[in-house]
Amino acid sequence: MDLLLLLKAALLGIVEGLTEFLPISSTGHLILAGSLLNFTGDIAKTFDIAIQTGAMFAVMWEYRSRLNQTLRGLGHEAAAQRFALNVSIAFVPAVIFGLLFGKMIKEHLFHPVPVAIAFVLGGIIILWVEARHKRAYGSLDLQGQRKARVETVDDMSWRDALKVGLVQCAALIPGTSRSGATIIGGMLFGLSRKAATEFSFYLAIPTLIGAGAYSLYKQRDLLAVADIPVFLVGAVFAFVSALVCIRWLIRYVATHDFTVFAWYRIVFGLIVLLTFETGWLNWHV
Numbered sequence: 001m002d003l004l005l006l007l008k009a010a011l012l013g014i015v016e017g018l019t020e021f022l023p024i025s026s027t028g029h030l031i032l033a034g035s036l037l038n039f040t041g042d043i044a045k046t047f048d049i050a051i052q053t054g055a056m057f058a059v060m061w062e063y064r065s066r067l068n069q070t071l072r073g074l075g076h077e078a079a080a081q082r083f084a085l086n087v088s089i090a091f092v093p094a095v096i097f098g099l100l101f102g103k104m105i106k107e108h109l110f111h112p113v114p115v116a117i118a119f120v121l122g123g124i125i126i127l128w129v130e131a132r133h134k135r136a137y138g139s140l141d142l143q144g145q146r147k148a149r150v151e152t153v154d155d156m157s158w159r160d161a162l163k164v165g166l167v168q169c170a171a172l173i174p175g176t177s178r179s180g181a182t183i184i185g186g187m188l189f190g191l192s193r194k195a196a197t198e199f200s201f202y203l204a205i206p207t208l209i210g211a212g213a214y215s216l217y218k219q220r221d222l223l224a225v226a227d228i229p230v231f232l233v234g235a236v237f238a239f240v241s242a243l244v245c246i247r248w249l250i251r252y253v254a255t256h257d258f259t260v261f262a263w264y265r266i267v268f269g270l271i272v273l274l275t276f277e278t279g280w281l282n283w284h285v
Contacts, residue, residue: 006233008037013051013234017241020055020208021201021249023126023180023261024268028115031174032272035112035283043222045110049215050231054238056208059201062246079154083202089158090165090182090199091206097169098211105172112272112283118175119269126262129184133193134257149190153198156191163189164199168207175269178207184258197253201246 015033019026030048034040039047060067073080108114137148150156167185171178179200186196216223275281 005230008039009047009051009230009234010237011037012039012047013054013237014241016048016051016234017055017058017238017243018245020052020238020242021059021179021204021245023122023177023183023258024265025115025119025122025171025175025177025180026052026055027171028119028175028177031110031115032112032283036281042219043227045106046215046219046223047231047234050212051234051238052208053212054235055242056205056212057235058239058242058246059204062243063201082158083154086153086156086158086161086199087202087206090161090168090203091210093162093165093169094172094207095210097172098214101172105174109174112276114173115175116269116272116276118173119265119272122176122180123262123265123269126180126184126258126265129188130257130259130262133187137192148187148192148195150195151192152195153202155195156199160186160189160191161199164191164196164203168203178204180258180261193253193257197249 012030012033015029016026019029027048034044034048070080070083074084150160164182164186167181167188168178169181170176170185171181182200182203183193183196186199187193191199272283276283
């Protein structure tokens with residue numbers, strides 16, 4: 001067993017878990033980290049997507065009570081049926097766009113420079129949406145004078161879910177951020193910061209399961225039994241770090257906005273572009 005390879009898998013798993021649910025792009029960070037670690041190629045791309053399953057299990061564990069309640073109520077409770085329907089509706093656009101454009105995106109955009117550009121543009125969009133949100137609802141929507149149109153996940157209509165699902169498609173571009181697109185997009189469409197964040201968590205379950213399973217299936221001919229420990233190590237470390245991140249983020253959004261993540265994206269993206277152009281770092285492409 002290659003211990004160095006397992007160490008790389010563990011490090012990338014931590015990166016995945018800590019960035020999956022923050023609006024800073026887990027895929028973008030994995031591509032950049034993999035580039036620095038010289039962990040690249042088709043199997044690395046499959047690994048990056050597959051270990052997201054570990055982060056998904058963290059969501060299922062943290063929200064196991066709500067998920068169990070929903071499953072038990074699907075046959076007779078309107079609220080449970082509406083919640084499941086909304087998650088399903090929001091999931092569908094990513095499936096369609098992923099099947100249509102996923103291969104092309106992997107071939108042309110899974111590289112440090114496109115990721116860095118997406119970092120910067122995404123940061124600018126977050127700053128704009130946060131400024132707009134504050135003008136509409138006060139400095140903090142949970143403490144301001146006016147309430148958001150949709151205060152909780154249970155208040156969402158199927159139209160709200162569809163809108164969030166459509167903006168999630170932007171996350172097919174690495175560096176955009178799936179959670180960033182759904183949270184910031186949800187806020188743009190009238191969801192409170194808390195509702196948008198929680199719905200992003202729930203939407204991650206079918207999205208990450210689907211993406212991971214499809215990626216493994218498509219690359220099955222390239223994978224070997226020897227790759228299983230590497231994938232398992234990455235998924236386990238992604239689970240643990242994602243669980244820590246989820247619990248922290250739930251507390252964070254109660255009293256903070258996402259401006260700090262916007263500036264992080266912009267500064268980090270510019271650093272990547274600068275080091276790439278000057279050759280100060282050897283970004284493997």
